[in-house]
Amino acid sequence: MATINDTEKADAPRIVLSGVGKWFDDLCVFQGVDLDVGKNEIISIVGPSGCGKTSLLRCLNGLLKPDQGQVLVDGEPVLGPRKSIAMVFQDFGLFPWKTVLGNVGYGLKVRGVPKSEIRDVAQHFIKLVGLEGREHAYPFQLSGGMQQRAGLARALTVNPNVLLMDEPFGSLDAQTRELLQFELLNIWSENPTTMVFVTHAIEEAVLLGDRVVVMMGRPSSIRTIVDVPLPRPRDPSTIASAEFQQIRHYVWELVMGVERGRSDGAAHVG
Numbered sequence: 091m092a093t094i095n096d097t098e099k100a101d102a103p104r105i106v107l108s109g110v111g112k113w114f115d116d117l118c119v120f121q122g123v124d125l126d127v128g129k130n131e132i133i134s135i136v137g138p139s140g141c142g143k144t145s146l147l148r149c150l151n152g153l154l155k156p157d158q159g160q161v162l163v164d165g166e167p168v169l170g171p172r173k174s175i176a177m178v179f180q181d182f183g184l185f186p187w188k189t190v191l192g193n194v195g196y197g198l199k200v201r202g203v204p205k206s207e208i209r210d211v212a213q214h215f216i217k218l219v220g221l222e223g224r225e226h227a228y229p230f231q232l233s234g235g236m237q238q239r240a241g242l243a244r245a246l247t248v249n250p251n252v253l254l255m256d257e258p259f260g261s262l263d264a265q266t267r268e269l270l271q272f273e274l275l276n277i278w279s280e281n282p283t284t285m286v287f288v289t290h291a292i293e294e295a296v297l298l299g300d301r302v303v304v305m306m307g308r309p310s311s312i313r314t315i316v317d318v319p320l321p322r323p324r325d326p327s328t329i330a331s332a333e334f335q336q337i338r339h340y341v342w343e344l345v346m347g348v349e350r351g352r353s354d355g356a357a358h359v360g
């Protein structure tokens with residue numbers, strides 16, 4: 091029987107950032123970042139180049155140590171890379187000397203999973219991201235979209251509780267990007283997990299996120315968090331809806347306010 095404590099635990103946020111700040115020498119990149127992210131929630135982060143989005147993700151996966159505040163995942167401070175946290179990088183991060191199978195299975199290999207099991211799990215995710223038949227191809231033989239699918243498959247193999255994505259579709263053409271956005275949403279709906287998705291594309295941020303975090307300032311901090319109460323599953327008709335366009339425009343005004351150096355650039359939804 092579930093106790094009150096079990097219930098509280100189930101409702102507890104997956105990620106808790108409190109007062110997080112990061113310096114590089116005397117450059118303060120961001121400070122005072124407070125954010126809770128729920129289990130199975132998708133958070134999009136937007137903000138101008140250099141405001142510290144990648145650095146914040148690196149604090150979340152334990153590759154960087156915050157200089158202020160605390161990063162908790164599942165109630166425990168993140169002090170280094172963790173099994174349950176996976177990251178997909180903008181530049182795909184594939185090993186050029188490994189095949190698709192080798193790259194996708196790499197995360198399991200470093201976790202000491204037996205070879206026969208790696209093959210089965212890797213194969214499952216290769217199929218899931220639509221790369222079946224390309225298992226033995228090397229990255230140079232793949233298009234950008236295929237390389238990004240391989241990067242995504244590699245992150246998914248470890249069955250992460252937290253999936254961090256740093257502009258994963260940033261270098262893809264518009265058509266491939268749109269295709270992968272919907273594929274990612276499908277994969278997520280079949281296997282929901284906590285996702286933090288950094289992007290420069292406002293439309294992508296709104297399409298994917300339950301909330302969009304807007305970072306701004308020097309040093310930066312969270313300027314606003316915009317709720318995206320659009321129903322799921324989201325599909326191409328979502329983008330055509332008036333509500334989507336209204337939220338997209340609202341976030342766009344916020345971000346453009348940043349770029350014009352205004353501090354009062356917010357528009358209002360509704």
Ligand SMILES: Nc1ncnc2c1ncn2[C@@H]1O[C@H](COP(=O)(O)OP(=O)(O)OP(=O)(O)O)[C@@H](O)[C@H]1O
Nearest residue numbers: 114115117119137138139140141142143144145146
């Ligand atoms: N390892 C590092 N050493 C020193 N400075 C760094 C380091 N990593 C990042 N910075 C600096 O921190 C600031 C934030 O960088 P970061 O890459 O986090 O920004 P970003 O928001 O991801 O930018 P972009 O949108 O261009 O990817 C920049 O001024 C960058 O030069």
Ligand SMILES: [Mg+2]
Nearest residue numbers: 143144145256
């Ligand atoms: Mg970055």
